[in-house]
Amino acid sequence: MEILNELVAKHGYDAVQSALKEVGKTLPQMKVALTDLCSLSLSAKAQEWLWDRGVTCKFEWDIDRHNPLLIECLETLGSESSFHYAHIEIVEVPEGVTYHISTADDYETISW
Numbered sequence: 001m002e003i004l005n006e007l008v009a010k011h012g013y014d015a016v017q018s019a020l021k022e023v024g025k026t027l028p029q030m031k032v033a034l035t036d037l038c039s040l041s042l043s044a045k046a047q048e049w050l051w052d053r054g055v056t057c058k059f060e061w062d063i064d065r066h067n068p069l070l071i072e073c074l075e076t077l078g079s080e081s082s083f084h085y086a087h088i089e090i091v092e093v094p095e096g097v098t099y100h101i102s103t104a105d106d107y108e109t110i111s112w
Contacts (some may be wrong), residue, residue, distance in 0.1 A: 030093060032066045032091055032101075033088055034091055035086055043081060055067065
C-alpha cells in the first residue's frame with residue numbers, strides 16, 4: 001500500500017481513482033468513524049458490545065477509528081452507539097492510506 005500512498009500524494013485521490021475506473025478497477029475502501037464532539041463518545045451499550053467482543057481499552061479515544069469491530073458496533077447499534085448529544089458518522093477512505101483526523105469547532109474532518 002506504500003505505492004498507493006505515493007500515487008495519491010503525487011497525483012491526488014481523484015486522479016488515481018479516475019485512472020483506475022478507466023481500466024475497470026476501484027481503490028479498496030476502509031471505513032473510519034468520525035464524530036462531532038472532538039472525540040468518540042460511545043454509549044454504555046456500545047462499550048459493553050465492544051467489551052463482549054474483546055475490544056478492551058480504558059478510553060474510547062484509544063480505539064483505532066478504522067477498527068472493524070468499532071465500525072460493526074456503530075453500524076449494528078446505530079444511534080444507540082453514542083450518547084444522545086453526539087453524532088457519529090462513518091466515512092470511507094482508500095484502504096491502506098495514512099489518514100489524519102482534525103478537529104475544528106468540535107467537528108472532525110479526515111484527510112489523507
